[in-house]
Amino acid sequence: MANQFEVRQMSILRNSHIRFCVFLLFSLQLGVAQQVSFRITPLRPVEELRAEALKEQPPSEPGTFRKPDLVELVKLDPTIKLDIRYATTNNFLGTPLYTQARAFLERPAAEALVRANRDLHAYGYGLIIHDGYRPWYVTKIFWDATPDDKKIFVANPASGSMHNRGCAVDLSLYDLKTGEEVEMPSGYDEMTERAYADYAGGTEGQRARRALLRQAMEKQGFSVIPKEWWHFDYKDWKQYPILNVKFEDLGQ
Numbered sequence: 001m002a003n004q005f006e007v008r009q010m011s012i013l014r015n016s017h018i019r020f021c022v023f024l025l026f027s028l029q030l031g032v033a034q035q036v037s038f039r040i041t042p043l044r045p046v047e048e049l050r051a052e053a054l055k056e057q058p059p060s061e062p063g064t065f066r067k068p069d070l071v072e073l074v075k076l077d078p079t080i081k082l083d084i085r086y087a088t089t090n091n092f093l094g095t096p097l098y099t100q101a102r103a104f105l106e107r108p109a110a111e112a113l114v115r116a117n118r119d120l121h122a123y124g125y126g127l128i129i130h131d132g133y134r135p136w137y138v139t140k141i142f143w144d145a146t147p148d149d150k151k152i153f154v155a156n157p158a159s160g161s162m163h164n165r166g167c168a169v170d171l172s173l174y175d176l177k178t179g180e181e182v183e184m185p186s187g188y189d190e191m192t193e194r195a196y197a198d199y200a201g202g203t204e205g206q207r208a209r210r211a212l213l214r215q216a217m218e219k220q221g222f223s224v225i226p227k228e229w230w231h232f233d234y235k236d237w238k239q240y241p242i243l244n245v246k247f248e249d250l251g252q
């Protein structure tokens, strides 16, 4: 039988152990919050939506466009990191949409992105890409899967997405020292007001990093969209057509 002293010792141990566990759980949640994607329940099974979307064609647009020249970002600058969540189950639909974890942009947008990445190195950050060019059929899947109250966060396939033109990029910053993605006021693809580019909440550090990213991107001809701090359109998007080419068909 334990004496009173031992009982007290054990209870202190137990309490500090519990406190440590709570602390660990809390910090893990904070740390992981940015890494685990926001989820919705798709309106219909994604496999069904994929089969339908693949049978359809993008809207035909009048006018003349520049010849597409999609460039793989990491080939232009290997210090650009990738976290292509649509190629994994860690995305808002909880199932892979891409068969390859790759990111492309039309050449002038890709070159502008490389300049932004280099500028950010001076501040100790690099760019981490969540998405670039997105085939049109994937935009159609997103739209058909998303409930009406959240459709403001997805592009209508009837007009296409800037991603379909290879002129939009979803991205954040990573710390050059640790290689880790930094915390921003919301996680990527979070469908809440915390995602808004002018959301006033979050910590000072989160807002400062969001501002730094925006400043570096704007300097190179990109503009943020009001509903998503991570999404930037390239200024010349009107010159490029909506594409429906799969990553597999873009070559190695």
Ligand SMILES: [Zn+2]
Pocket: 131, 163, 168, 169, 170, 230, 231, 232
């Ligand atoms: Zn986007």
